[in-house]
Amino acid sequence: MPVRLAQPSEDSVGPFNRLSASQVNAYRSCPRLWFYEKVRRLKMPQIPVLFIGRAVEEVVCRMLMESPALLVAKASHDTLSANPLDDNGVPSRTSTDPWPAERLLALPSNMCPSTIDELREWAIERIKVHLPVALESMKLEWLKNERKAGEWDTVDPDYCLEMCINGLEFHLKEVQRCIDMNGGPNLKSWRRGNRDEWPAPDARRYTLANNHPLAQEGAITLLEAWELSRPWFVDPNAGKFAMNAVHPEHWFQGEYDLVYRWDGRIKIVDLKASLGRGDRSGNYVDQLQMYAMLWWVTHGKEQEVEFLEIWYLGANKIKTIPCPNVSQMAEMESELQKMWTQLRATTPGLDECPPEPAPVRGFKEGGIAIEPPDEVRCDRCDWSQICPGGDGDDDLPLGGSIQLPGMSTRFDLTPIGELNPRMTLIGEVFTVMGLKEGRRPQVIISQGEKFAKIQFLVDSHQDGTPSWPDSLSKGDRLKLDNVVPTANWKGEIELKVDPHACVIHASSDDVGSDLMEFRARWNVTGKIGLSI
Ligand code: SF4
Numbered sequence: 001m002p003v004r005l006a007q008p009s010e011d012s013v014g015p016f017n018r019l020s021a022s023q024v025n026a027y028r029s030c031p032r033l034w035f036y037e038k039v040r041r042l043k044m045p046q047i048p049v050l051f052i053g054r055a056v057e058e059v060v061c062r063m064l065m066e067s068p069a070l071l072v073a074k075a076s077h078d079t080l081s082a083n084p085l086d087d088n089g090v091p092s093r094t095s096t097d098p099w100p101a102e103r104l105l106a107l108p109s110n111m112c113p114s115t116i117d118e119l120r121e122w123a124i125e126r127i128k129v130h131l132p133v134a135l136e137s138m139k140l141e142w143l144k145n146e147r148k149a150g151e152w153d154t155v156d157p158d159y160c161l162e163m164c165i166n167g168l169e170f171h172l173k174e175v176q177r178c179i180d181m182n183g184g185p186n187l188k189s190w191r192r193g194n195r196d197e198w199p200a201p202d203a204r205r206y207t208l209a210n211n212h213p214l215a216q217e218g219a220i221t222l223l224e225a226w227e228l229s230r231p232w233f234v235d236p237n238a239g240k241f242a243m244n245a246v247h248p249e250h251w252f253q254g255e256y257d258l259v260y261r262w263d264g265r266i267k268i269v270d271l272k273a274s275l276g277r278g279d280r281s282g283n284y285v286d287q288l289q290m291y292a293m294l295w296w297v298t299h300g301k302e303q304e305v306e307f308l309e310i311w312y313l314g315a316n317k318i319k320t321i322p323c324p325n326v327s328q329m330a331e332m333e334s335e336l337q338k339m340w341t342q343l344r345a346t347t348p349g350l351d352e353c354p355p356e357p358a359p360v361r362g363f364k365e366g367g368i369a370i371e372p373p374d375e376v377r378c379d380r381c382d383w384s385q386i387c388p389g390g391d392g393d394d395d396l397p398l399g400g401s402i403q404l405p406g407m408s409t410r411f412d413l414t415p416i417g418e419l420n421p422r423m424t425l426i427g428e429v430f431t432v433m434g435l436k437e438g439r440r441p442q443v444i445i446s447q448g449e450k451f452a453k454i455q456f457l458v459d460s461h462q463d464g465t466p467s468w469p470d471s472l473s474k475g476d477r478l479k480l481d482n483v484v485p486t487a488n489w490k491g492e493i494e495l496k497v498d499p500h501a502c503v504i505h506a507s508s509d510d511v512g513s514d515l516m517e518f519r520a521r522w523n524v525t526g527k528i529g530l531s532i
Helices: 021-029 032-040 047-064 116-144 157-180 184-192 222-228 278-298 324-344
Strands: 258-260 267-272 305-313 317-321 363-366 366-371 423-433 443-446 450-456 478-485 493-497 504-505
Touching: 021 032, 021 278, 021 324, 032 317, 047 116, 047 157, 116 157, 116 222, 157 222, 157 305, 157 504, 258 443, 267 278, 278 305, 278 317, 278 324, 278 363
Parallel strands: 267 305, 450 493
Antiparallel strands: 258 267, 305 317, 363 366, 423 443, 423 478, 443 450, 478 493, 478 504
């Protein structure tokens, strides 16, 4: 089963506290980096390339979901998009609504591809229908992202198309293999309408009442091979993170990209819209081996993955990863459980996550290992400006300036001890209300053309004297001693009078600050001492 949902009655971990392969890789590459991203929740600048991978994966999956026996090449992008979903965003097992593929009659055979080349042409047309929609949707998501960085114009739709077609070519090899094996051991069962518990998404319901509507007789046909060899993947219409495989004890989870199983052997594929160069390619090897462990554990430790592949769609290359054996998977499971206890059972502090980066690994196009480059991880790290591994400092900086990751300008910092939130000023009463009625007075003072409201928060100063004089009239000259200036939501200046401040009549030689001298916003840095 490529999906194993959490069991709410047994899940004491919760969806946000599970370990994932990306967390494990982040921690192994540098504990401090993990801390910044997973505990402090700092988000790296969101550049367009991070969104492109999702668009390419979605297009490949939407194309795989469709059938050349049901859709003409130019059919609308949303023909199969209305799958019924349950409350959790998972394709519904109980809905009685019709599924999109059930509404479509099979096309006459003269409108369907009859050779692999015609099948390729049909699939490329489907990619061309889906790609602009997926890219536009990702562009909108990027535009809305508060941490967006870079320029969307750097996205090359032709390169994205090329990557999708590379994915298609890899899949067509599976289709051809399926034909060569006459459908493998499951053809009969598939024709009778039997489905896996989590079928490959094809816009049909989980169980079929009769034979598969596209089943033929005799040797497998091209269109049957397309259907039968379809891998499992997350239904592109499902909710985000709705279809994970969750460890039976709930402390680890993963989401597979493609799972091939038509020939009775399990192959997990990870799609990468990249060339496969650089340190990250090492993470992908570990990620897939963790997935092999997850598959084994979620199948009662009785079924093993036989093939692991990374499809580098940018390089048009497949990298084969060795599958771990049972003792390696058992060791991995135990190691990851310890890591979960260390990182997620309770949250470690900054001091427990030292800035100790692992050496940078070297990989060339296609994820092929090469000599490590002559560089340290901190040189390219998004957090080097705040981390002691780069230019940062764990101790409170005394002022100075800082350039936050993803920002182009530096900010001057003020030491918290130097902030003075109070001021003393002289002003004339412009209006006064409420004093005669025995209420806290509402007073507006002026300084030339400038005005401010006085807001009395208390009736008396901490030394027991009244917070305002007995009598107040328009034109009276007042001394506002130690008041706290703020700006309200309308942008008006308000002078707050608390137990440390008071308002008295001013003498002729009293002097005070100008109303406009106060500053309501400051840049400071600090550490959270206690959060409640
Ligand atoms: S700057 Fe270096 S030490 Fe700091 S988080 Fe990045 S990699 Fe780790």
